[in-house]
Amino acid sequence: MKFYNFKGERVFTPGPVEIPDRIREVLGRQIIHHRTKEFTDAFLETRELFKKILNNSSDNFVFFASSGTGSMEASVQNFFSPGDKVVAVVGGKFGERWAELGKKWGLEVIELRVEWGKSVDPERVEEIVKKENIKGVLVQMSESSTGAYHDVKALGEITKERDTLLVVDAITALGVYNFNPDEWGIDVVVGGSQKAFMLPPGLSMLWFSEKAKERLNDRAYYFSVKSELKKQVEGQTAFTPAISLILGLRESLKILNEVGMENVEKKYERMARGTREALKELGCKIFPENPVISLTAVLPPQGIDADRLRKVMLEMGVRVAGGQGKLKGKIFRISHMGMDLLDMVHVLSAVELALKELGSKVELGKGVGTYLEVISS
Numbered sequence: 358m359k360f361y362n363f364k365g366e367r368v369f370t371p372g373p374v375e376i377p378d379r380i381r382e383v384l385g386r387q388i389i390h391h392r393t394k395e396f397t398d399a400f401l402e403t404r405e406l407f408k409k410i411l412n413n414s415s416d417n418f419v420f421f422a423s424s425g426t427g428s429m430e431a432s433v434q435n436f437f438s439p440g441d442k443v444v445a446v447v448g449g450k451f452g453e454r455w456a457e458l459g460k461k462w463g464l465e466v467i468e469l470r471v472e473w474g475k476s477v478d479p480e481r482v483e484e485i486v487k488k489e490n491i492k493g494v495l496v497q498m499s500e501s502s503t504g505a506y507h508d509v510k511a512l513g514e515i516t517k518e519r520d521t522l523l524v525v526d527a528i529t530a531l532g533v534y535n536f537n538p539d540e541w542g543i544d545v546v547v548g549g550s551q552k553a554f555m556l557p558p559g560l561s562m563l564w565f566s567e568k569a570k571e572r573l574n575d576r577a578y579y580f581s582v583k584s585e586l587k588k589q590v591e592g593q594t595a596f597t598p599a600i601s602l603i604l605g606l607r608e609s610l611k612i613l614n615e616v617g618m619e620n621v622e623k624k625y626e627r628m629a630r631g632t633r634e635a636l637k638e639l640g641c642k643i644f645p646e647n648p649v650i651s652l653t654a655v656l657p658p659q660g661i662d663a664d665r666l667r668k669v670m671l672e673m674g675v676r677v678a679g680g681q682g683k684l685k686g687k688i689f690r691i692s693h694m695g696m697d698l699l700d701m702v703h704v705l706s707a708v709e710l711a712l713k714e715l716g717s718k719v720e721l722g723k724g725v726g727t728y729l730e731v732i733s734s
């Protein structure tokens with residue numbers, strides 16, 4: 358079946374995600390110079406709006422002109438020293454990245470391996486932290502490669518009263534969950550622009566607690582949190598900022614704050630629940646045991662290759678992501694980040710049609726119907 362789309366393809370990948378018109382309008386404006394009052398005012402306003410996303414009033418955060426990995430690296434560089442012992446939770450591609458970064462910067466990394474798709478058992482972390490002098494626990498709140506949720510609140514209970522920093526890659530969690538790092542005992546939070554902030558890639562966020570601030574060193578140059586913080590609290594940056602992305606972020610944060618993070622989380626939770634019920638009706642399985650609400654990682658029905666399914670969906674103008682690393686060809690992943698409730702009707706329709714084309718016995722409309730039932734109840 359040919360679709361002859363006029364509108365090109367729609368992007369349902371867990372980053373980058375589609376950019377709302379309100380933000381695109383801002384991104385398309387003529388550049389302004391950053392060493393101006395206009396930029397400083399906009400930047401300070403952006404910082405105030407960002408605090409609300411974290412239910413926090415602290416100034417302890419910086420934005421870097423980098424993709425999310427930049428702020429992951431900055432966390433390892435700025436809060437730890439060579440020889441520091443850390444635990445990296447490795448349950449997917451991004452957990453592996455924590456371990457690699459730690460080793461690269463001379464830390465002694467204990468890799469806590471978790472089966473892909475499973476969530477870390479906090480007791481395993483507690484056991485290590487009790488026995489050894491662990492300076493940090495590095496973990497994903499949302500392990501986007503598997504769609505698994507790691508219980509950072511439970512980990513926070515373990516690290517809170519110790520000399521251990523809880524460093525959370527929240528790249529696909531910030532802007533999704535009603536985040537509260539103080540209450541949850543998180544010391545470092547990393548975010549990225551192309552996920553729930555619905556911006557192009559190129560901006561990362563790094564928030565930290567007072568406990569983490571005491572550990573700040575001055576090892577890094579471009580990624581120096583100390584020198585950036587000094588400038589950024591005054592509305593400036595050490596180097597040329599990603600000006601357009603900062604202005605876009607201000608708009609994005611306005612949108613999120615207008616809806617309110619409590620409602621944003623409710624919306625994603627409903628979307629995720631409906632999507633999963635629908636996919637199960639279509640013979641698919643949800644890959645992770647305890648899934649996040651920012652994306653859904655899916656095992657197609659038996660006998661259907663995930664990458665073939667994706668290819669057929671792409672012919673309809675619907676792009677979803679595949680599996681990464683050892684999950685290549687086995688799963689496909691649908692983003693909820695940046696999506697509206699009815700957008701899932703579009704992607705689920707494509708899943709149904711693609712399954713049918715690949716010979717799966719589907720009753721067209723069954724998944725979509727289930728989804729609508731779930732979100733309306």
Ligand SMILES: Cc1ncc(COP(=O)(O)O)c(C=O)c1O
Nearest residue numbers: 424425426451499501528529549
């Ligand atoms: C959980 C997680 N961590 C880290 C990254 C890496 O971020 P970036 O590609 O922006 O450097 C991603 C990107 O998909 C991610 O989902």
